[in-house]
Amino acid sequence: MTDAAPWRDDTGPTRDRSPEGNPGDYRTLTYEVDGRVARLTFNRPEQGNSITPDTPVELADAVERADLDPRVHVIVLSGRGKGFCGGYDLAASAERLLDGGPTGAAAQAGTVLDPLVQMTNHDPGQTWDPMIDYAMMSRFTRGFSSLLHANKPTVAKIHGFCVAGGTDIALHCDQIVIADDAKIGYPPTRVWGVPSAGLWAHRLGDQRAKRLLLTGDCLSGREAAEWGLAVEAAAPEELDERTEVLVQRIAAMPVNQLMMVKLALNSALLAQGVQNSQMISTVFDGISRHTREGYAFQQRAAETGFRQAVRERDAAPYDDFGSSTNKG
Template sequence: MEDYRTLTYEVDGRVARITFDRPEHGNAITADTPVELADAVERADTDRRVHVILLSGRGKGFCGGYDLGLFAEGDMGASGEAGTSVLDATVQLENHDPNRTWDPMVDYQMMSRFNRGYASLLHANKPTVAKLHGFAVAGGTDIALHCDQIVVADDVRIGYPPTRAWGVPATGLWAHRLGDQRAKRLLLTGDLITGKQAVEWGLAIESHPAEELDARTEALVQRIAAMPQNQLIMVKLALNSALLAQGVATSGMVSTVFDGISRHTAEGYGFAQRAVEAGFREAVRERDEPFGDAKPS
């Protein structure tokens, strides 16, 4: 087994289990995450033993979004020689300097590569199931929404608060998964919904008490795994054709561009500056305070 920095991978019978494994950081996303996720998905997709891929998170929640603390410290975990790759922290930090000219395509090149890693879940031949507990917010939703089935704990919190300042969901999947009205209800406010609401709104397929989530998800995964592998692939390809015809790729491209723009508005620069001065937790608390759902810094 290859060692990963952000997740673990194992095959158990007909199930490939990919588990985000940075619990001390809320499984926050680093530059390694999309690369490792895509690699693990490809391993499962080409493994003749595997019928279904289960994605989950270790610790208190599924995924808390991007590790903005790393960005602030100038260490995004990127590979390559500093200054030569659009994934290098130095390149991105310079491109986010308000005293320099912003190059939107440098921003796009970086974020689009994150999206490609997440999209491996959608484009995998075999079905993918996400199990969400605790929290699945911001970039964590970018990942989860690419899965074919989403099973949630009743009390999980799901949403994209960065739309309040400094972010647009770069993968552009919300309207495709929820429809126009409900997607706008969440993204025009940055509000979160519970697992129960996610099922009511069609974002998730099942919701269960937290203590039952593992067992109930396992029951679903094993039912899928009992199907012939070729049938699973054919069904997913057929149904994905309808989703892709809706323009998922175009939505992702447009949303990625606007995600970059959102970090280069007056409000975006203001949020980033406040994060440098007081830390990201305090900047987020101040951002959320007017909405009545701020957490202590």
């Protein structure tokens, strides 16, 4: 960036020691630095960019790399394919009655990340230990929260869909720019889930958060902007351009100014009790899969397939299964 204003140059104690090249390969996302912008892109389009055990680890690593890179002023997160993120990769776990363990890379044997440990703990015929469930799920939220706790601003660019666990990621970003026809929400509150990020009330206020989570309803991108969940909604063909306008305006500011502003504003958000909300929500997320209704949903997924169970969950009176909000 060239500008006569002296506070916009890239001189400073770290500027001549910027890391060269891009970090190593990731399983779930790609990473690149473009000028003052770090671009993180979920890269499992065939699976709707669904969340695996690799996702929070790799996301946190990529965020930390960008946070430490003196070239980077702002971090942008998006998704390849038809949508931003369709939530946890739960199809195999639900169909095999392993509701606690999202599929993905090999876990650490004998730990709470071991699928066999989770399978045993989530067997309806055995005693459930909620803290084993919490120890596993809290690690996902911890990885996603790197977006909130990064020193530098984070922006989510959402197209297509951002549902269920996908919102656990996006709501940790400082800014959300969304396509006006996108779908965002947490339908699993209807059965078998509570949003473990615990951010909905903090982002929307009590009444509007309850309006969504007491029904599992979703918003269109346009509605998300009207409600204040997103900072801007754009026509799908204009989403990249509108996001880039915001990102470049942020990037023009000095890094230290961005850090001070974000820390100051985060202090108010954290004072509201975000961490306590996340702890309680993560515990209840586990409990929701160990109710009579949760077991019934799980059994149905095992009998007919996870997608069909979700289709039935989102049938009448909701009638909102699929990638559209059906709200025009």
